[in-house]
Amino acid sequence: MDLPTQIAAIWREALDVPEDAPDATFFELGGQSITALMITAWLEDELGVTGVGVDDLFDDPDLATFTRLVVASLEPAA
Amino acid sequence: MPSEAPFPLSLEQEFLRLQHQNDGSAGDFGPRPISSGGWRLTGDLDVEDFRRALDDVVARHEALRTELLPGEAAGEDGGEGGGWRNLVHPPGPSPALEVHDLTAGDASRQERSEAFLNDVESGTFDMSRVPAFWAHVGRLADDDWIVVLVAHLPVVDVWSLSLVMRDLVELYAARRAGRAPELPEIRQYREYAAHQRTGADEAKAARSYGYWRDRLSGAEAVALPTDRPPVAGEPSGTRCDRFAIDAELGTAAVEFGRSLRCSPFMVLFAAYRVHLLARTGQADAVVWTLSPGPGRRRRWMADTVGYFVNFFPLRTDLTGCRTFRDVVERVRESCLSAFTHEVPFVRLAAEAGEQIAALEQSDRIAERARPGFQMSPNPFVLREQEAGGVGCVAAQRRRSQPLGPDVPDDAILWTAELGAGGELLFAVNSSVDRFDQESMDAMADEFTRVLRAGVGDPEIRLDELTASVRASGGGSGAGSVHASGRAAVAAETTS
Structure with a gap:
């Protein structure tokens, strides 16, 4: 599985949304603090992502925006 | 068997114990340390298969058959959490299941189900029972039921009860269909308590202590x-x-x-x-x-x-x-x-x-x-x-x-x-x-x-x-x- 696919899997499982659900933002999908904390903890435990926090999810991204953010956080600083 | 050795309280359980240590209330974890929840089931519920599913869910989750032992009984006193220990019993004894007829009365089903839920929750539960897990089922109509689950709070929190109910429905469906249940593999609570004792999370937590000292100054x-x-x-x-x-x-x-x-x-x-x-x-x-x-x-x-x-x-x-x-x-x-x-x-x-x-x-x-x-x-x-x-x-x-x-x-x-x-x-x-x-x-x-x-x-x-x-x-x-x-x-x- 490539990185965006792994991020998408975590997003969907934590927010409990089916794969074919229309694109929507974190809050539109019913995201709350615990959901944001789960997503960031799973990303850290499984993908070693430490550069994304609860506040990034509270900026209310959709999956595509959030994925870009996570991927960018893993790129070495220029 | 080593897996049956009592294990110490987690930090969260320890907090619950400490909170009630000096509050003057009866009971080691508060006077009525229960977690509870209610669910409406619609459809034709087979009570005997539901009873079997209850046994299955108790077998699946160790916490549902965990007893808390005070320091002395666990062969130790003092120390963290006052020496209290979690003792996991093997599967076997069935949880208490009571079925009530709630079909009578002028009140709406919603009203009857709420009153039933409140009544069950206000009851008395003997936390030394093994398993300390109760199911009260009320029949509102032949195809409409209210299920109330009650457990011992320091071993089963309210969020957990919603996981128990989710599993219970699947285990019941598997019993009905004579097939294997489709449930995620789980880790048991003892693994969480053991993980905590390794101190693996401590390095990360340590970065937060400064925040709290500043924030609460x-x-x-x-x-x-x-x-x-x-x-x-x-x-x-x-x-x-x-x-x-x-x-x-x-x-x-x-x-x-x-x-x-x-x-x-x-x-x-x-x-x-x-x-x-x-x-x-x-x-x-x-x-x-x-x-x-x-x-x-x-x-x-x-x-x-x-x-x-x-x-x-x-x-x-x-x-x-x-x-x-x-x-x-x-x-x-x-x-x-x-x-x-x-x-x-x-x-x-x-x-x-x-x-x-x-x-x-x-x-x-x-x-x-x-x-x-x-x-x-x-x-x-x-x-x-x-x-x-x-x-x-x-x-x-x-x-x-x-x-x-x-x-x-x-x-x-x-x-x-x-x-x-x-x-x-x-x-x-x-x-x-x-x-x-x-x-x-x-x-x-x-x-x-x-x-x-x-x-x-x-x-x-x-x-x-x-x-x-x-x-x-x-x-x-x-x-x-x-x-x-x-x-x-x-x-x-x-x-």
């Missing part, structure tokens, strides 16, 4: 005046007042939150904070909250039954806030940083000991109560499940009860829940010997008016908002219950 807690001091020998107990906020205001509140990138909790907590400000004048102060707990965030514990609940202080300084919008933004900052730095309370109390001790001193004042505010611990409350010919959805309640789940005598605990169709449901637990019913009604009314005014006009001035709450005679119970649009259902005393 010079902090005081909100100390809410009570109606009267407790009288020795008078009956003590926790009542639970419930009320609902209509879908129009509920939806508007959640939407307003979103527009400010806030969760529903943040908007509701902001309204609660203003209500407390109006009553106490404390602009910069701590309100306690309960969370699902740091352990619950981990994916490998997502399906585990156990006690994960955590407790921590939310300090919000409203100094300089001009409008309700300002309050919400201040609350947002306060919540996001606290959630990010959340650590088990026992660790917080050890690492920010001075600050926590000062907080506890500031809120343990005679004739004052410590307020707490949380979101419902059942995260799946609106989720529907269908399997084995039955549909299952959590039973939400709006009926008050004279004897509800305990909170410590000097606390008031508010729990907010998102209701079906956009309503907001609230449960407020308070001590019957310190607060009058009229005061509890007045508090609910004040909160509702703050929320309505603040969401209706976020630019409303904060001083105007608090003055309007005070003008209504906060605490006097001035009978404006219906003016706010709050729907309350009085407690039914059944005898």
